[in-house]
Amino acid sequence: MKITKHSGDIVEFNPDKLKNSLLKSGASAIVVDNILHEIKKQMYEGIATKHIYKMAFSLLKKTANSHAARYNLREAIRLLGPAGFFFEKYIARLFASEQYQTITNMTLQGKCVLHEIDVLIKKNECISMVECKYHLGRDAASDVKVPMYILSRFNDLKERHHTIFDKRDSISKCWIVTNNRFTTDAVDFSNCSGLSLLSWNYPEGNNLKTKNDTYYLYPVTCLTTLSIAEKDKLLILDVILVKEIINNSDSLEKIGLSPNRIKHVLKEASELCRYI
Template sequence: MKVVKYSGDIVDFEPEKLKKSLIKSGATIAVVNDILRQIGKEVYDGISTKHIYKKAFSLLKKEANSHAARYNLRTGLQQLGPEGFFFEKYIAKLFAAEDYQTKLNLILQGKCVTHEIDVFVKKSNVICMIECKFHSKRDASSNVKIPMYVLSRFNDVKENKHQIFSNEDTVSDCWIVTNNRFTSDAIDFAKCSGINLLSWDYPKGNNLKTKSDIECLYPVTCLTTMTIAEKGKLLILDIILAKELINNSESLEKIGLSSKRIKNVMKEVSELCKCFG
């Protein structure tokens, strides 16, 4: 059985891969098997992965909004656009959860030219610059040109001392983060050049999807009980993570939700933020 990916590539249908993603949503094995059975009845040669995702999402939502929200993580990351400014804030919060100090959107004078850097993080006196490459389309990848370009900026910036966390800081490490994927050439170049990469599925076992699951760092854009416009209003209020609503339901009042809808949203948030590894 063949399926058509978002990119247009035709690949084999992998039920086991779908099963793993459904299990990660928090649904029970019984529910997962039932969803697989229902989807199995509708799968045909040439079906799109988008269609399969929508069907699985709909069935999960009938079971529990929080399951659908967890399954909705990648789409939620895409909705941190369109420019990616909120994605940068989300990445800063990921690092902050690992005890890094963070700074966003600073302009530094390099040896040759000035550079606007998306995020800076600091731990144990090591300061890293982070460049975020946000893609609004799911099939877009960051190719080898990205780490080549960022490496040149890093080399220029690390030559000087800067005012970041103190007045005499030096930048000694570099990260590139994307909500999608890196090409194999980009990964090879980054490894060779000493650049750290973080993407939806890289590095294995410590990527965006695993970090989000383990620490319950789901963006509010994952939530299924709110409209896209309402979630956008929360982002403007600087509420990036769903867990930030746990003790802050007043923000839902500020954006105009009724008491009944606030109750539904808070129920989803409470269930979504019960972490598991």
């Protein structure tokens, strides 16, 4: 059976790919098989992948909110936009979980011009600049022009000393992070130029998806027990990660949740962050 991707491309339906993504949500093999069976009954020639996703999400939610939340991870990261400001904070949290010192949104004077830097990180005396490329569209990709431009900014900044974490700091490394993917040319150019990349699926085995599962870095936008407006209120309070709710349930009171709602949200959060 043919299905229609987000890009408009028509491809053959791959049930194994869907099954694997459902299993990664934490649902049991029996539950996944039942969901696949139900989805296949409702499929038709040319069905959009977004409709398949919605069916899978709805069926997962009936089994456990945390399964649906985990399955919703990529969309949840996209919901940290559209301005990208909260995505930058999320990326800073990601590096902090790996014992980096972090600073967000800093303006530094380069050799030639001023530069606004999304995130600056420090570990083992090495300071890196991190540029975040947020894409609203699911199929958008960062092409080779992105690392070429950022490399020129990095070269302008590394020529000078800055006051960042301490006086007379120097920037010696550069990262580019995107919520989607990089084109092949962007990867090749970055590797050749010494730039580090991080995306939803790159590098293999140590990307946004795998880091989330390893360090429980699920953003609050993936929770199914909160409305979009409630998630936005948490982000404004600088509550970016689900685990931060577990450690600070007062934030749920601040956004106006009842004790019963708080109980359900904390249950989903605890189940989500306990999964390995």
